[in-house]
Amino acid sequence: MSKKLKIGLFGFGVVGQGLYDITVSRHLNLEIKKIAIKDASKKRSLPSELFTTDRWEILNDPEINTVIELINDAEAAYEIVSYALKNGKNVVSANKKMIALHLEELVQLQRKHDTALLYEGAVCGSIPIIRNLEEYYDNELLYAVSGIFNGSSNYILSKVFNENQTYGDALRKAQELGFAETDPTLDVGGYDAKFKVCIAAAHAYGLFINPDDVLNIGIQNLHLSDMKYVSEKGQKLKLVPVAKKRNDNEVSIYVLPKLVERDDFLYNVENEYNGVSVQAAFADQQFFFGKGAGGHPTGAAVFSDISALRYDYRYEYKKTLVEEKVDFNNEEVIQVYLRFNQQRLLQELPFISIDETFSCKQYHYVVGSVRLADIFNAKDAILADGAFIADTGKYVAHTETLAEEAVCCNID
Numbered sequence: 001m002s003k004k005l006k007i008g009l010f011g012f013g014v015v016g017q018g019l020y021d022i023t024v025s026r027h028l029n030l031e032i033k034k035i036a037i038k039d040a041s042k043k044r045s046l047p048s049e050l051f052t053t054d055r056w057e058i059l060n061d062p063e064i065n066t067v068i069e070l071i072n073d074a075e076a077a078y079e080i081v082s083y084a085l086k087n088g089k090n091v092v093s094a095n096k097k098m099i100a101l102h103l104e105e106l107v108q109l110q111r112k113h114d115t116a117l118l119y120e121g122a123v124c125g126s127i128p129i130i131r132n133l134e135e136y137y138d139n140e141l142l143y144a145v146s147g148i149f150n151g152s153s154n155y156i157l158s159k160v161f162n163e164n165q166t167y168g169d170a171l172r173k174a175q176e177l178g179f180a181e182t183d184p185t186l187d188v189g190g191y192d193a194k195f196k197v198c199i200a201a202a203h204a205y206g207l208f209i210n211p212d213d214v215l216n217i218g219i220q221n222l223h224l225s226d227m228k229y230v231s232e233k234g235q236k237l238k239l240v241p242v243a244k245k246r247n248d249n250e251v252s253i254y255v256l257p258k259l260v261e262r263d264d265f266l267y268n269v270e271n272e273y274n275g276v277s278v279q280a281a282f283a284d285q286q287f288f289f290g291k292g293a294g295g296h297p298t299g300a301a302v303f304s305d306i307s308a309l310r311y312d313y314r315y316e317y318k319k320t321l322v323e324e325k326v327d328f329n330n331e332e333v334i335q336v337y338l339r340f341n342q343q344r345l346l347q348e349l350p351f352i353s354i355d356e357t358f359s360c361k362q363y364h365y366v367v368g369s370v371r372l373a374d375i376f377n378a379k380d381a382i383l384a385d386g387a388f389i390a391d392t393g394k395y396v397a398h399t400e401t402l403a404e405e406a407v408c409c410n411i412d
């Protein structure tokens, strides 16, 4: 027999309303008792008695056993979620920024207070990736989790490449459709994808990472010359977060635009759709595809978490408990395309090797190998130059191997 859920809902925006539509169309054993919002003067589609601007009406109501947190303010969300967990309420949240910034502590709170926090909707909207990483890949050796994790930037890239829309128009449309974050820099700057991949890494590898230590550069400096380069090569450009094993003990995590070949599953992922590729030792490559943003797709993931709470489902974070720990670092070497304006940028971003160069009056580009740590250190300079950097996806031997080769060949 499933538990009756008495719900306090925080947020009645794109996702909150999407979730509400789903709950009224499916008859689970649950009731939304109160909805907390911020602006009391906004017109609502439901009776006014259902709404409050006082969070304590929900948090201190002993009848409410489940809090659904769907607000667009990560700091307030952290206060609400941690208070609820400490006070015996289970929580569902879609707030990837809040979760990624506080995950380790939120896991401790769940353990200490015997409460559950579920957040499938926080990573890739409707795609059920967290529960799969947690349960299905429980004992599988995972080499890599990567893909398209941000619907807004993918929507923008689809519109500018396939429909000749301007970047600004496409971004505005993504905002109108409710895909973009309140601050869209989070989307186009690769922060949102970074928060999501950090959460995924906790379930894939048992790693709690400070997102500030992870490289993220997005599509914000995309220029016509970059689009020309990509199209001439018959490739597509996607914003791709990567979490991959370098060896038994080390994991690399980063977010960069990526040049994608026609035979890559990501090539055909367009608009607000997301795609998650899991590379596992025995299952080999698997690909999950679905809507990554929007009220109903995200609401569906939140609804599935609510449904799971009726049966006391919780994440066990099993991989954080194993003895053989893995570490995160930025030592990986990748091949990148870098289009830039000022030659001095190459002093800030030291290339290990250069495979292709081009120069004209307006701009220059190089294709070559570079350490993630060096891109991380040069991030501000890259963005200030107006440069655009993208992972070519071409395999590069690890730094140690390159260093060994340099010694063999007597290269400095």
Ligand SMILES: NC(=O)C1=CN([C@@H]2O[C@H](COP(=O)(O)OP(=O)(O)OC[C@H]3O[C@@H](n4cnc5c(N)ncnc54)[C@H](OP(=O)(O)O)[C@@H]3O)[C@@H](O)[C@H]2O)C=CC1
Binding pocket: 010, 011, 012, 013, 014, 015, 016, 036, 037, 038, 039, 040, 042, 055, 070, 071, 072, 073, 076, 094, 095, 096, 121, 122, 125, 178, 179, 180, 181, 182, 292, 293, 294, 295, 298
């Ligand atoms: N949009 C999407 O496709 C997806 C969004 N998410 C995440 O879901 C969350 C909600 O996003 P979304 O629905 O798009 O956001 P919206 O901006 O559409 O809605 C935000 C809601 O939060 C309410 N709110 C803000 N601050 C507070 C507060 N302190 N107390 C109570 N209510 C508050 C707002 O109130 P009011 O109505 O009064 O303004 C509004 O109802 C975010 O964390 C987002 O990152 C996750 C996956 C997909």
Ligand SMILES: N[C@@H](CC=O)C(=O)O
Binding pocket: 122, 124, 125, 149, 150, 151, 152, 153, 179, 180, 181, 187, 192, 292, 293, 294
């Ligand atoms: N802004 C996000 C919303 C879903 O997480 C996105 O565009 O993917």
